[in-house]
Amino acid sequence: MLKIKPKIILLLVFCFTLLTACATTPEDEEEFDDKTAGALYEEAKAALSQEDYETAIQKLESLEARFPFGKYAQQAQMDMAFAYYKFEEPESSIASANRFIKLYPRHPHVDYAYYLKGLVKFEQGQSVFDGLASQDPAKRDPEAANRSFQYFRELASKYPQSKYSADAIERMKYLKNNLAKHELLAAQHYMERSAYVAAANRAKYIVENFQTTPVMPDALLLLANAYDKLRLHDLATDARRVYAHNYEK
16 A cells, blocks of 8 residues: 655645635625625615615625725615615714715715715704694704704705705705794793893804894794893894894785
C-alpha cells in the first residue's frame, strides 16, 4: 500500500483550496450576492404591494443588514421609511428617512424623504386639531403639527421644483391656520379665567407669527382687551389702531 507523507497531504489540501478559490471569482460572488439581495427586495416589494407592512419591514431590515452597501440598500432604506409610516411607527419612519438623507444627500429622490417626514408628523398632529373647541386648548401640545410645518418648509425651501412641494405648501397653509386657531382658543381660555398675562402672550404670538391667518382680527381684539385688563392702555390703543387700519372699512 502506498503511503503518502503528511507534508504531501498538506500540500494537496493547500492546492485544492487554491483551485476552489480560483473557481469562484469576486465577480461570481458579487453576482450571487446581488441575486440574494434582489430576491429579498422582491419579497419586500411583494409584501408592500399586499399592504403586509410588518413582513416588508422584516425583509427590508434583513436586506439592509446583509447588504448595507449593495445596489438595493438605498431603495430599501427609503421603502423602510414608508413601511414604518404605514405600519404606524412614526418615529421609526422619521429615523429611517433621516438616515437616508444623511447617507444619500444628493440622491435624486431625497426630496421624498423630507416630504415623508412632514407627512408622518402631519398625521400625528391631526389629533391636536380634532374637536379643537371641545377640549381644553391650553393643554394640547401642537409639537407634531409644528414639526410637520418645519419639515414641509424645509422641503419647499431646498427643493422648490420637487413634485411634492406644491402639496407641502398647501399642507403648510392648513397647518398655519390651525396652529393660529389653536393659539386663539388658548388665549380665549385664559381670558375667561382672568389669566390676562397668559392671554396677552398667546394673542401677541398670533400677531407676530400668524399675520395672514383668518384669526388675526380676533387676536388683535383679544390682545387689546387683555391689555386693558392689565391697565396697559397705550398698548391696547395700538392693538385697536392696527385692527382698525387693516380690518375696518
